[in-house]
Amino acid sequence: MSCGTGRKDPVPRDIQAAPPPAIPQVALEPAADPAAVARGQALIDRFECVRCHDLPGREPAPLEKHCVRCHQDILAGQFPAPAETLREWQGHITHLTDVPALRGLDRFRRAWLAGWLHAPHDLRPGLDSTMPRLALGTAKAADLAAALIPDAELAAPPTGELARGRALFGDKSCALCHRFSGAPNIAPSARLPVPLDDAQLQRGLAQAPDLRFTRERMRPAALVAWLLDPPRHKPGTPMPKIPLDEADARALAAYLTDVPLDPLPAPKPVQRLPILERRVTWAEVEAKIFKRTCWHCHSDPDYARGDGGPGNSGGYGFTPRRLDLASYTGISSGSVGDDGKRRSVFAPLPDGTPRIVAHMLARHAEVEGAAPELRGMPLGLTPVPLADIQLVDTWIAQGRPQ
Amino acid sequence: MSRLALALSLAVTAAIVGPPNRADACGNSVRRLVDSGQEYVQKADLLLAKGQHRKAVSTIREAFGDKALAADMKGPGAHLHRRAQRILALAVARSGGDIAIGMGLGGASKSRKDAAIAWAVLTLRLQADAPAQTADLAEALARQASGRAEAHDLLKGLADGDLMPTAEGWALLAELSKERGDVETSKRAVERCMKTYARHVKCDVTEQT
Numbered sequence: 001m002s003c004g005t006g007r008k009d010p011v012p013r014d015i016q017a018a019p020p021p022a023i024p025q026v027a028l029e030p031a032a033d034p035a036a037v038a039r040g041q042a043l044i045d046r047f048e049c050v051r052c053h054d055l056p057g058r059e060p061a062p063l064e065k066h067c068v069r070c071h072q073d074i075l076a077g078q079f080p081a082p083a084e085t086l087r088e089w090q091g092h093i094t095h096l097t098d099v100p101a102l103r104g105l106d107r108f109r110r111a112w113l114a115g116w117l118h119a120p121h122d123l124r125p126g127l128d129s130t131m132p133r134l135a136l137g138t139a140k141a142a143d144l145a146a147a148l149i150p151d152a153e154l155a156a157p158p159t160g161e162l163a164r165g166r167a168l169f170g171d172k173s174c175a176l177c178h179r180f181s182g183a184p185n186i187a188p189s190a191r192l193p194v195p196l197d198d199a200q201l202q203r204g205l206a207q208a209p210d211l212r213f214t215r216e217r218m219r220p221a222a223l224v225a226w227l228l229d230p231p232r233h234k235p236g237t238p239m240p241k242i243p244l245d246e247a248d249a250r251a252l253a254a255y256l257t258d259v260p261l262d263p264l265p266a267p268k269p270v271q272r273l274p275i276l277e278r279r280v281t282w283a284e285v286e287a288k289i290f291k292r293t294c295w296h297c298h299s300d301p302d303y304a305r306g307d308g309g310p311g312n313s314g315g316y317g318f319t320p321r322r323l324d325l326a327s328y329t330g331i332s333s334g335s336v337g338d339d340g341k342r343r344s345v346f347a348p349l350p351d352g353t354p355r356i357v358a359h360m361l362a363r364h365a366e367v368e369g370a371a372p373e374l375r376g377m378p379l380g381l382t383p384v385p386l387a388d389i390q391l392v393d394t395w396i397a398q399g400r401p402q
Numbered sequence: 403m404s405r406l407a408l409a410l411s412l413a414v415t416a417a418i419v420g421p422p423n424r425a426d427a428c429g430n431s432v433r434r435l436v437d438s439g440q441e442y443v444q445k446a447d448l449l450l451a452k453g454q455h456r457k458a459v460s461t462i463r464e465a466f467g468d469k470a471l472a473a474d475m476k477g478p479g480a481h482l483h484r485r486a487q488r489i490l491a492l493a494v495a496r497s498g499g500d501i502a503i504g505m506g507l508g509g510a511s512k513s514r515k516d517a518a519i520a521w522a523v524l525t526l527r528l529q530a531d532a533p534a535q536t537a538d539l540a541e542a543l544a545r546q547a548s549g550r551a552e553a554h555d556l557l558k559g560l561a562d563g564d565l566m567p568t569a570e571g572w573a574l575l576a577e578l579s580k581e582r583g584d585v586e587t588s589k590r591a592v593e594r595c596m597k598t599y600a601r602h603v604k605c606d607v608t609e610q611t
Contacts, residue, residue, distance in 0.1 A: 281599070302485035303440060305478050322532060332567040333533035342533060344564035399597030402569060 029110050029153040029219070032146035040147025047134055047144075047317035054101040065307075067096045095129050095293075095381050098206050104234035106151045107222035114138070114145035116217075119371050123213055125179050126206040132380035133366070134317055156220035160250025162259065168252050172242055177201075177208035182261035193242040203238040215257045223253045267368035270361050272353065273390035280395040282328050282402050289388050290325040293378045298325035311379070328402055331356075346396050354396045360389045439465045439482050446489050453602035455493040459501050462486050468504045471521070488529055488538060491522035495542035496570070519545045533560055537571040544574055554578040561591065569600030576605070 044055065051061040052068050063070055071093050073079040077086060105113070118141040120131040136144070166186065169175070173188035180186075196204065214223065222233070227249040230239040244252070290298075294311075301308035303326075307315075314320035323345065324330025334344045345356040353361070356377075363376030363383040378384070395401070442465035449458040462470050466486050469475075475483040490503050499515030499522075502508045508518035519542060526539040540556040543549030557575040560566045566575070572595035579587040595605035 302481045303444065304481075306481045329534045329567040332565065334563070334565045342563060342565055347564060399594065401597060401599040 028155060031152040032110065032150045036143045036146035037150050038147075040143035040145070043136075043140055043144050043317075044147060047136070048315060049102070051316065052096065052099050054103070056103055068099050071095075071097050098127060098203070099129070100124075100207060101234070101236060102148065103236070105148045107219060107226055107233060108149060108217050109153075109219055110145045110149040112217045113149060114142040117141040117144055121369060122367065123209045124207055125210055126208060128382055130367075130380050132316060133375055135319075136317070153219045154221040157224055157246075157250055159258075160224075160247060160252070160254040162251070162254045164248075165251035165253070165255025166259065168244075168248055169255055172244070172252075174211075174252075177204045177239075178211050179208075180211040180256075182212050182264065183259050194240050196240060200238065200240065204240065207238045211256055212261060220253065220257070223256065224249045227252050264369060267365065267370040270364040270368065271386065272357070272361060272393065273386055275397045276390060276394040278394075279401070280391050280398060282395070282400065285392050285395045286328075289384055289392060290331065293381060293384070295324075295326040297379065298323045298330075300324050300326050300330060311377075328400075332400070346400070354393065357389060357393050357396070360384045360392070439479065439486075442466075443482055443486050443489065446486070450489055450493055450496075453496075455497040456501050458489055459493045459503055462490055463504060471503065471505050471507070484529065487525050488535065491525040491542060492538045494518045494522040495526075495538070495545055498545060523549065533565040534567040536560060537567050541570060541574060544578065550578060550581070554582065558587065561587070561594075566594065569595050569598040569603040569605070572598070573603050573605050 044050075044058070048061065048065075049055060050058050051065055054060060060066060060069065063073070070079070074081075074086060074089050074093060075097060077090075079086060079089075081089070117131075117134070118136060118138050120133060122130045170186045171189055172193045173191070174180075174193075175186055176188040176192070192201075218226070224246075226233050227242075227244060228246070229241050230237045231241055295309075297309040298311040299308045301313050301324075307313050308322075308324060310316050310318055311321055311323055311325075313322075319336075321335045322333075322342075323335035324333065331345065334342045337343045343355075346354045348354055349358050355374075359374050359377040360383070362372040362374040363378065363381075364386070365372040366376040367383055376383070442461055446458040446461040449455075449461060466483070470483070470486045470490055493501060494503060494508055497508075499508050499518040500510070501518075502514070503518060506514065506517070507521050508514055522542040523539070523546065526535060526542050529535045530539045536556050537560060540553040543553035543556070553574065557566070557571055557578065560571060561575055566572055572591045576588045576591035576595060579585075579591065592605050595603065
């Protein structure tokens with residue numbers, strides 16, 4: 001925690017009224033191996049993290065490559081396009097409109113980050129998009145985590161009072177912005193904890209993480225420091241500074257860390273719907289699925305100055321798959337497999353599901369919390385509704401009428 | 403076309419192209435505002451797909467003039483130029499070289515037709531790196547007596563991988579395999595062609611018995 005908000009000298013335990021409950025002692029994380037940090041820095045470039053995130057010390061991606069800033073500019077009406085066009089676009093854009101900036105990341109456990117980068121799950125219920133599952137194994141994920149969190153962990157202050165934390169959680173209206181799934185429902189009090197204008201509230205609602213994961217993710221000392229003053233730890237964060245004293249913060253931290261949680265529901269198996277009787281044409285699946293979401297990453301490079309998006313020309317560290325979902329000819333031309341050869345996206349997998357359908361079903365499984373072997377599509381975005389996947393399935397079964 | 407004429411034609415293009423109706427891949431939506439040629443090429447692409455070869459050619463020529471035929475182009479417009487060329491080449495192949503595409507290529511006389519087809523084969527050969535371009539190349543090759551065997555092999559390869567990108571590809575494979583006495587493949591190709599319901603494509607080029 002380079003910014004020094006953590007307590008270097010824990011308060012002696014004997015001044016506390018009650019001894020802290022026995023929690024399993026987790027060894028503090030040491031500073032990261034410099035070699036891993038160097039490798040991780042190179043990977044940040046290779047995986048193009050700056051196409052979505054702000055990262056201190058790095059140039060943001062240029063506007064025409066930036067998957068978030070361009071959308072934000074359009075939504076804010078700041079994009080140089082005719083007003084009518086802008087309005088139409090604004091009505092369509094829901095994804096990649098906001099992402100957390102990667103600042104003050106040393107509040108997180110390096111080990112947690114490595115595991116999560118390898119198999120990300122949704123953290124922020126208010127965001128439509130999730131961190132995409134990139135093509136990185138555990139070793140690369142660990143190197144990235146080292147580069148993003150090079151510093152050693154600071155010793156935790158003594159544990160606060162859980163009961164007081166529970167009361168504060170309601171009084172301070174934490175649940176106004178946050179979901180805390182698996183924890184008892186505590187309604188926020190009727191007033192805002194601090195004055196917030198509408199824009200601040202909207203951003204807060206969009207970016208507030210589900211606090212369920214905080215106990216795995218945050219370093220205990222950093223959690224207390226965060227609660228005391230989020231912007232100090234992460235300038236520009238949408239979490240406001242809520243007046244708390246040190247004991248309040250420790251009590252809230254204890255509540256967040258120790259309140260028993262219901263287990264997450266087991267991932268529901270994803271049901272592939274039966275093939276329809278009625279006729280389905282390319283025009284229908286194009287309008288409802290492929291040209292709604294997919295082609296923003298899988299387009300025809302000839303019409304995009306050579307960059308057909310991450311799912312075609314490559315990007316985010318992916319090798320080019322050359323899959324063009326913007327036309328009948330494109331989708332019929334298949335994609336480039338790991339062996340460098342073209343293969344049909346309609347070819348059935350061993351269980352009979354066409355490959356492209358399996359990728360869309362896999363996105364449902366990912367959102368359910370499973371880690372399917374196939375990468376879910378659309379990558380990191382809202383799954384295609386099952387009834388629309390059924391249309392694609394039917395269209396393929398009918399011989400792909402044009 | 404002189405540089406001045408080209409510049410003028412592009413300026414005119416830019417002036418009459420309205421705002422894009424729908425965006426492509428994100429970047430594209432914006433590029434349509436920037437690259438005025440794009441609207442033309444996409445329009446020509448659609449015309450070609452509908453079988454309106456002559457209109458497709460004139461649309462490309464409106465935006466690019468003779469420059470559409472120039473061998474190579476560098477810079478940001480290179481991909482669009484490449485696509486414009488591919489559309490011209492395919493229009494030549496599908497029309498049998500009937501349409502004049504500029505620089506003395508294409509027209510009524512046999513020599514003009516042959517020259518246009520030779521140009522189309524050459525152009526598409528340089529681009530044949532994916533199924534769509536490969537099928538286009540096969541269409542052009544099939545217009546040359548000496549190219550039909552290669553055309554057949556290219557299409558058969560696509561069909562075997564279930565990578566046939568167009569109804570035209572199926573129809574031509576049906577024709578070429580029938581010619582070689584491969585009735586099975588021909589029949590299957592006709593079936594696949596029919597299933598695409600491509601209105602402007604004649605699938606039953608082979609009368610099955």
